[in-house]
Amino acid sequence: MQTTLQPIEDEVLVPLQPDEETEDGRVRNREAIAKIRDIWIYSKVRARQEEFTQYRKALVFTGTWNVNAKGKEEPLDEWLCADWATQGLPDLVAVGFQEIVDLNAVNVAVDNKTQQRSQVWTERLNATLNQHANQPERRYVLVAQKSMVGLLICVFVRFPHYPKVQYVQTSQVGVGVMGMMGNKGGVSVRLQFYDSSLCFVCSHLAAHRENVTGRNADFANVFSKTVFDVGEAAIREVIRSGSLSHFASQSTTVGLADHDHTFWLGDLNYRIDESMPTEQILKLSETCQSSRHVPPELRQLDQLNMERSAGRVFAGFQEGVLHFAPTYKYQPGTDMYEQRPEKKLRAPAWCDRILWMSQQAEHVQQLTYSRSERPNCSDHKPVYSSLQLTVKDVIQEKREAIYAELNALLSRYENPQTLPVIELDQVALDFGPIRYQERKTLSIRITNIGSVVAIFRFVPKTDEVGICKRWLSVKPAFGMLVPGDPPLTVNFTITIDSYTAQLLNSGREVLDDIVILRLEDGRDYYITIKASFARSCFGMAADELVMYSDPIRSIPIDPLERAKKIDPTNTSTALCIPKELWRCIDAIYQKGLAEPHLFVESGIPEETAAIRECLDTGTAFGRYSIHSYADTLVSFLSSLSSPVVPTKLFPTVEIDSQTIQSSARRLIEDLPPIHYNIFVYVISFFRHVLAFRDRNLLTAAKVARVCVNSLAPGRDLDNTAASLQKRTGMQLIVLHLLETSSI
Missing domain, CATH: 1.10.555.10 (Rho GTPase activation protein)
Structure with missing residues (x-):
């Protein structure tokens, strides 16, 4: 099973309420206890979700088109209904548009035409999808639409499934002019379909062939800033379905990665790498347009493929193989790439893409991924993909029975009159020498040797915010052990990045720390962390590096010892x-x-x-x-x-x-x-x-x-x-x- 959810153990518990001290010296935090208890129940429910979940298939059609501000009334059937005859009627339809208005300074600043154009395109979609609306099983209902300066996303559901759609929310993130004006960015719709959470994102990323870094940054901004305040009821429902670990923060907002399935479509603007000349790309693109065969060298030099392979963008997302010709840049109204002498010659590119991310990879099967030749009024060709999803359908009675069983189990081991007792197999961790860019992990094992539930969490030292120094991570940062549970392993990981190396090389930091483990209604345990930095030229100042002819590893970090290595009177060295x-x-x-x-x-x-x-x-x-x-x-x-x-x-x-x-x-x-x-x-x-x-x-x-x-x-x-x-x-x-x- 593949998951894109942030694991519970990655979270640090920060209760809003202060700790309480009892008369006998014990410390407890009621808020922390309640949260950790809820998280324990959640994890157990999630592990048993197969017992109360049945699954059904759902067909999702996704489409994207940069219309280049064209308003020509061409039929949309050839694009939107391209594979209905072979794949069947989709249960959900999500369509994204880019540049529904000119991205000129006035429209970007005032956004005075987007709503009008959004309504036109939404009505055109509705009319195309509902050509057979007299048959209820073929009728489509608009669930939500969201627009922002040239961007528009619409989500429709087939009428028989409409009662199973709830918790619908929209969001927008602008990353264009001044980072907020919206000439680039993303609009999103999220919803719960049966008992699975789905999210659809339509984005338009930074332009220009050489601006790969800008596109990556735009993606990161849209991904991190897209949030939905769905309310406490929705959060609880999704948690109880085994899809979301949100108890620790008690937040009512969810992000893109918190959904069972996320679909990302739009004009992502990734081009063919500059190492291949424009003329050669043009020739190969024309060949694959006529032969329906994409040369491997063209696909390999696609910037999005290269950036994803390097792990710099769209981590966790999947995309089908590009078996269709590049979708940009065309002479509007034709099927010819733009080559008119008065126009700038641009290399064709797969700007228009559809990707997806799922908690369980096996629950998404892409059936089609292609482009449509019509409409052709824009300089982009429309792209579409049909995907078969496996969605959850929770059996409420079975789920409630499991909840009752787990609560009954905890009740047997919760006694406020009895002190919890745990045992740590060690309280001192010596990592030895550690090098630049190295990650090293050591662990301790915690055993509940008492007769009641033991709840623990790592807490900051007095006047500090974090539970440990920035070069150290602790996972899990909290937990709960029922009597009879096997020992729980806590991993401590040291990572030396550039910033930490700079501090270590200058003597402003040392690899020593003390981490406090607090047992609720019990005592504190102090775990010492120690390591030695193998000095490195990485993270040093150039002015200092030129002072040493000896290898930097042999130069002491201590400034007094280091001074002995330098003869201040001999500048020739x-x-x-x-x-x-x-x-x-x-x-x-x-x-x-x-x-x-x-x-x-x-x-x-x-x-x-x-x-x-x-x-x-x-x-x-x-x-x-x-x-x-x-x-x-x-x-x-x-x-x-x-x-x-x-x-x-x-x-x-x-x-x-x-x-x-x-x-x-x-x-x-x-x-x-x-x-x-x-x-x-x-x-x-x-x-x-x-x-x-x-x-x-x-x-x-x-x-x-x-x-x-x-x-x-x-x-x-x-x-x-x-x-x-x-x-x-x-x-x-x-x-x-x-x-x-x-x-």
Whole structure:
């Protein structure tokens, strides 16, 4: 079984009410006790849901179309009813539109036409679906619709199932102009169908072929910010059906991942990777349009496929194989890709997509995934997919019987006059040495050795908010043990990320902590955590790295001991650039710069860890993939405690052809000395990489993104228009430096 729900053990219990201390010194929190008890019951009910759940099949039709603000009254049958003859009548129909109005400044700011156009499209959908409305089993009822500046989603249900639809809610998230105006973003509808929760999202993500990062960020924003306040009754019902772990927060809101099934459709705007020339993409797209065969190399270079494979976007979602030709960009009113001489030549792309996410993968079967040739008034072709769902239908009497059984069990072991007693197999965990980007887990086992229920939770230390330091995680953070239960395992995991490495390298943090386990109506237990950081060049300052000719692992973290390694009177010992940077780049040179998809294809995690160890210890490199060296180089530059290009040096005015030369010169002149050396060295290296672009399939724009992400990450920039302008200006400056010989 695959699940996308956040497990209960990932949650930290934060009761709103303060703890109470009894006369005999025991501590309890009634709110925490009630919540943990409810969660225990929920987990037991969920484990037994097969005993009270019967399942039924439901056919769902989903469709998406960017209409490009066209209002032509073409019939929608060929798209909306494309597979009804073969698959049967859908039980639910969810259709999303993008650009139902022009995304001009007035419409984005005022949104004065969206409601009018939404009504027109909703009526057209209703008329198309209800051509046989005189037959009740073929009648469709609008459940909900939601619109936002050019976006519209409509959900219909077939009339016989209408009584089984409840808890309907809508949501919207704007991620366009200034992050909120809505020219890009998502609109959503969620509902309960029988006893399964379903959610449908229609989105329009950031445009432009090179803006993969922007699309990924838009997805993350829509995914994280889409919430529905469904009310306490709905939350309780979904929990009791075994679908949701919401007792810990006592919130009445749910997110996308809290549903049994989530469908994401829209103009996601992912293109074919720039490593394939536009003309070649056009030729292959025309071939697969006529032959109905998609060349594997075209599918492999689809940006969404690449980003999903790398785990950067749509984690947990599934998509059918692309067996249809790219759906964008067409000459409106024709079946020809746009190639008119007065128009900009764009590479065809699968912009229009349908994906889904399910708690149980086997409960969704995609029957069709294709595009429709009509309507053709837009520069996008409509896309559709039919999916067969397995939905829950709870037998209420059986469910209530299980609840009664579980409550009776707890009643036998709940006695306020008897103290709970637990036993921990250890209270001191020594993780030993731990390295950068390493995750290490140790565990303790808790046993209930008493005669009553034992409820525990980890609590913060006095005047602190978290139960542990940020580099440590504790799972589960609370629990309940009934007498006779097997011991419960609690995992403690240390993770060293870039921020933690920066703190450790500078001596501002140590890997020591004390975690407090509180037994409700009992005592506190103190668990000590200890580890030693294997010092790393990752997460250090470039200005410090150049001071050491010895491997960084041999340099003490203690500042007094470290000072003995440096002769302040001998400035000649300082390096021009960190030796670790030189070693990485030299290794890539040795491997050869003509490797296809260099700095695009991911390295092997085990190899990148080994390369990091070689850099930290000064040992010779092994036989590793060039992609692993490339990954390590980018990771090293990105991890520096002070970015090579500080955010304060980002351009503050719009960059154009008249100002780019002077802006680039000013940026370089203002860099601190060591940062200047690194910047010039890295830009010169990437210029040499681009000399092999015919073989490594890189482009200047793609290399510029790699450089900006590693040299000028802009960590303290937000999503405002001013910050976006700074990022864009930085990108243009780096692109200019890569394509010219001046620096």
